[in-house]
Amino acid sequence: MSPITWQSVKDEALRRIRNRDWPPGGQIPHEADLAAELGCSRVTVNRALRELAEAGLLERRRKAGTRVPLNPVRKATFEIPIIRHDIEGRGLTPGYRLISQQMHPAPGTLAQRLHLAPDTALLQVMALHLANDAPFCLEDRWINPASVPDLAAADFTTISANEWLVQNAPFSGGEIGFSATPATASDAAHLGCAPNDALFTVTRITWAGTAPITSVRLTYAPGYQMLTLI
């Protein structure tokens, strides 16, 4: 009557992997065998092994069975917070200032990356996020009005485009890139740092199906670090 949980099966499997009872490169027993051995149903074993496979600690293929990878590619998850919440989470007081907001034809490379016709009219929004009144993050964003019907109703003087879009334009997918870039003259002026300072930069494009919603470049003041548990 021991209540075997998928979590306990997962822990036991982890133990065997670390302990090399299941050696790297080797196959592990079938779900049915494990279920019999551990005294639980196959579904329970399946749930446990599936999670380990999603974390990169096992490789599963039909017919071929389940193996311990020689070079596990670990996966980690990170959150994409609203910038204001990121600031609050660091124990600082958030602030916000709209810098500019204007319709522009999309520059060539941007139009290409968004799969739009050249010179499609987009709304460019630039804003500065503050933490304890000090510059925290510069938001340089292009929004596709065709994907965001209510865009005209948005007032980016009081709410950041970052936050408004999270609430009003759910995305289905996209890509996000992290890099280090030297501060441009504009970056330096807005963030209050020196030109060429090393700035942590996030570039993100999001889509609703195949329609582009927005492209944004977030440039953080010197010293910013993005932390995640793995």
Add this chain to the structure above:
Amino acid sequence: MSPITWQSVKDEALRRIRNRDWPPGGQIPHEADLAAELGCSRVTVNRALRELAEAGLLERRRKAGTRVPLNPVRKATFEIPIIRHDIEGRGLTPGYRLISQQMHPAPGTLAQRLHLAPDTALLQVMALHLANDAPFCLEDRWINPASVPDLAAADFTTISANEWLVQNAPFSGGEIGFSATPATASDAAHLGCAPNDALFTVTRITWAGTAPITSVRLTYAPGYQMLTLI
């Protein structure tokens, strides 16, 4: 006899969220009701809604039910590749050069971060990863011999500590940080860039249970970008 899959339930739920059939802040029907409506079992609905909750698109609490969050905090996963594979994945030819390898007492702040007694003996390994013979990434690592029994058998002249540890010291958890740092004189010399150039930097600490395994600082040559799908 329609084969309703958890994936199709997930898609339908996503559609209702995007469509605001389930408005932000509102509760959605119970699992049992949805199962009846969609003509599948409750377990199938559970799997679908659980995944959406893990992605940050729903909030679930016992008794309180399931809600659409007003400010969804989207989660994304990224892979932690072996550096050599990262290079190969970019279509470049990887190279590797050991710079130094020596036992040192742990510096104070490091010992503290690793929860070790000050001056605990650690192995410091510095190495350079190359892509098409050009500097790609500088690896500055401290390894705790107490957590890695076979450490003496490792030959870091032929295999990087990065890769060897992945194969020989599975970790149970840790933390990873991303930032932009100005190139130090040492960084610049090894990476062939100018001092104070903006460098993408990854800091990672890993643990086996409560025992620290390694602390590493990866400094990438200018222009590096870490890309992830969301």
Add this chain to the structure above:
DNA sequence: CAGTGGTCTAGACCACGGT
């Protein structure tokens, strides 16, 4: 072809936590 993981079902009990 046949073995393995992937998934669905119906029913059941349990844990948490609002009321």
Add this chain to the structure above:
DNA sequence: CCGTGGTCTAGACCACTGT
């Protein structure tokens, strides 16, 4: 207290893919 999600079971069929 009691409604809701969390999970387990036994059995079944299916989809993929290596041999």
